[in-house]
Amino acid sequence: MVMSNQYAIVGSGNVGTALARLFSRANIDVSIANTRGPDSLRTLTAELGPRVHAVAVEEALDSEIIFMAIPWSGVSTFGKLLDDWSGRIVVDTSNAHWAPGWEEIVQGRPSSEYNATQLPGASLVKGFNQLPAGVLSSELDPRIGRRVVFLATDVPEAGDRIARLAADLGFSPVQLGRFDEGGLLIQTPHALVLRSFVERPFR
Ligand SMILES: NC(=O)c1ccc[n+]([C@@H]2O[C@H](COP(=O)([O-])OP(=O)(O)OC[C@H]3O[C@@H](n4cnc5c(N)ncnc54)[C@H](OP(=O)(O)O)[C@@H]3O)[C@@H](O)[C@H]2O)c1
Numbered sequence: 001m002v003m004s005n006q007y008a009i010v011g012s013g014n015v016g017t018a019l020a021r022l023f024s025r026a027n028i029d030v031s032i033a034n035t036r037g038p039d040s041l042r043t044l045t046a047e048l049g050p051r052v053h054a055v056a057v058e059e060a061l062d063s064e065i066i067f068m069a070i071p072w073s074g075v076s077t078f079g080k081l082l083d084d085w086s087g088r089i090v091v092d093t094s095n096a097h098w099a100p101g102w103e104e105i106v107q108g109r110p111s112s113e114y115n116a117t118q119l120p121g122a123s124l125v126k127g128f129n130q131l132p133a134g135v136l137s138s139e140l141d142p143r144i145g146r147r148v149v150f151l152a153t154d155v156p157e158a159g160d161r162i163a164r165l166a167a168d169l170g171f172s173p174v175q176l177g178r179f180d181e182g183g184l185l186i187q188t189p190h191a192l193v194l195r196s197f198v199e200r201p202f203r
Helices: 015-024 038-048 072-079 104-107 111-118 156-168 182-186
Strands: 003-009 030-033 052-054 065-068 089-092 123-127 146-151 172-175
Touching: 003 015, 003 052, 015 030, 015 038, 015 052, 015 065, 030 104, 030 146, 038 052, 052 104, 072 111, 072 146, 111 123, 123 156, 123 182, 146 156, 156 172
Parallel strands: 003 030, 003 065, 030 052, 065 089, 089 123, 146 172
Antiparallel strands: 123 146
């Protein structure tokens, strides 16, 4: 399947904006969409410069890699936008923990394992979810180090692809394995959530 775009962000709130800022800084083209349409994103795209493109959600979905930067309570509705998500990697930035009734819905599964069932065919990678958005996008002098982002997935090739992208965005990616293994460490409220790590360069 040939997609129109390489990278897209759905959601233009705290996390979507932080991600767009990172793409802009790394000089990588990205589309961004929200529920209100491209016109609502003009101020943001003007601020972030020519790498960040405001599009409709439908266009954003025609991308190889889609950052899902929406509230967890909207994931099920979001998943219904496509019958078949095959050929797409979806980066799941959501945290279910604060959503009403989430435990009854996930039934003991990792939240991203549940989310993957809502986007049939997608390769889901959990990540970019365990730091506050402002920390995620804050600049760090590379002489000090690279900020660590943790990734988990049940689809190893997709994890490798997002790890490469994370490195291009200036991070040090650390892959934690499957959702029900290391992935639980980045599920709120577990051990790595809201823990900010920086990998120092070797000297
Ligand atoms: N806030 C943080 O620091 C932080 C950090 C890590 C992870 N997270 C997680 O990241 C996710 C996003 O958090 P946030 O703070 O960025 O939320 P937010 O500021 O409330 O923004 C949510 C965005 O999602 C869009 N949206 C919702 N449903 C949509 C749909 N069906 N299609 C397209 N766009 C949709 C909204 O569109 P409109 O603008 O048109 O309403 C809005 O732009 C949440 O799951 C949260 O748990 C948050």
